[in-house]
């Protein structure tokens with residue numbers, strides 16, 4: 001466990017570098033990430049390369065015992081490139097090219113762009129691939145940032161058509177699958193197939209409303225594949241010359257979520273995953289649970305410790321700023337990352353830049369470059385990390401509960417939202433919150449992952465799934481696993497078309513129920529009662545007929561009062577739950593407790609308001625992290641005698657945490 005910074009030595013006079021490094025060492029900062037936007041320095045004119053400036057930076061860092069994550073600079077193409085190769089530009093959904101002036105204005109499918117990126121990446125990798133100072137690589141920067149995964153240019157149109165041809169072979173097959181007979185959309189040739197630019201638009205939620213849902217989902221998949229193929233090419237350029245591990249910084253950012261990239265697939269191309277975590281800034285404030293969920297996603301993409309590559313370090317925004325992190329928050333956010341499985345936390349950025357778009361985006365140091373309150377807090381955290389690393393290797397929770405996250409389902413639900421107030425990641429977050437508020441960590445699994453290590457798989461909104469996943473879910477339940485499905489699961493095929501079987505379609509056998517009728521609750525509410533207590537459905541009600549499942553909850557209002565809303569089916573040695581309605585936050589926690597207790601999963605009996613409790617281990621030793629996210633002190637009840645690892649103090653049965661305080665309790669080794 002350690003800390004680092006995002007550093008831009010090229011933004012400053014060289015005379016300052018020595019002071020920077022001295023201050024970094026004093027703060028226990030041992031790694032810097034550099035160079036992700038430096039294309040115009042590397043290649044100021046087409047084919048004219050300059051490396052002297054980077055040689056000097058790397059040699060300086062090396063001499064000063066700093067380690068480096070070196071980036072490929074493809075996220076900000078230079079002016080000469082955009083002027084000369086206009087077909088490298090990304091087009092927006094209205095078919096307008098994105099012009100030079102900010103960043104990320106390139107198309108992942110532009111052959112010329114990819115060629116130019118490859119040339120430069122290979123030059124950088126061959127020059128620095130074996131440099132002592134380089135410990136790893138980052139390709140590009142925040143792939144998909146600011147709606148750039150889905151491009152609508154002519155290269156994308158042509159490549160999409162080839163992608164479809166490879167998938168469907170004949171146009172008749174595509175017509176049949178897409179149901180193009182609807183609204184006279186039958187295509188005669190793959191070359192006629194459109195890309196879904198803004199079209200008939202009846203819904204303010206997105207601009208493609210009204211277009212063919214099978215085509216929309218395929219376009220989402222194609223765009224994700226295009227980004228991943230670009231990433232893979234960049235990774236390969238590095239691997240050709242370097243054995244150091246490669247990553248990129250993901251954007252599950254609590255506030256800006258949803259890049260449209262299947263991160264489970266992207267993660268397969270990387271050696272480790274990292275993400276950028278801005279908690280309170282110009283564009284909003286994240287809930288502690290959302291940030292925790294994002295950390296959990298990151299550890300889940302590769303089931304291994306991850307990094308935060310950009311961690312907020314000051315007040316930030318582009319045109320106006322969010323609040324300055326109050327005393328204790330930078331440290332708290334760092335421990336939140338570490339407790340959830342991060343082994344390196346890199347702060348963005350070292351020093352606030354006086355020029356350019358991000359002059360208000362404060363780093364650790366203000367523009368004056370002096371030590372300040374934030375620097376002192378980070379230095380204290382750095383020292384603690386050094387000490388902790390003497391006791392523990394990377395710590396990570398190893399949960400018994402996982403949420404099944406499918407990007408196909410997420411995108412499908414984005415295309416047809418099903419009901420007012422329903423959003424895939426928000427609804428999955430309800431489950432994450434319910435369990436983690438009771439101190440029970442939760443992982444995420446992809447449809448392709450192995451479910452065997454978990455006692456409980458939560459599969460809310462599994463709209464569609466591959467046959468293979470369905471079979472593995474059946475095997476898992478049969479062997480003793482427990483699964484929970486929610487309403488709108490088992491409703492579609494993989495082409496985003498509704499099934500013709502009685503719902504829940506492919507889950508009928510597992511759930512032992514039939515959905516007789518559905519009632520999406522636009523502007524009304526329905527009361528329910530069950531093992532989760534009393535609650536109110538506000539989004540959706542499935543009116544269930546049990547075939548062989550046991551009823552654990554019923555509706556108590558509406559024309560279906562008395563009918564089941566929650567059931568459990570014994571399946572082989574396991575159990576399969578089906579929840580036909582949404583529940584309020586309190587009932588969700590009671591549901592979590594009901595399921596957790598039944599499976600003998602360790603949980604608190606109630607939520608400790610404002611406190612995040614996470615049990616993590618380094619595969620040998622276990623610790624309990626207690627993070628006080630609230631502005632007041634709190635006393636947390638715990639079971640047994642412990643040693644607090646940051647202070648070394650011993651205690652029993654309870655612990656006092658100051659506002660934004662952190663405790664790391666070791667119960668094993670007193």
Ligand code: GAL
Nearest residue numbers: 141142145276310348358361
């Ligand atoms: C991230 C990005 C950084 C910087 C930061 C502040 O999205 O990776 O380069 O721009 O936000 O805006």
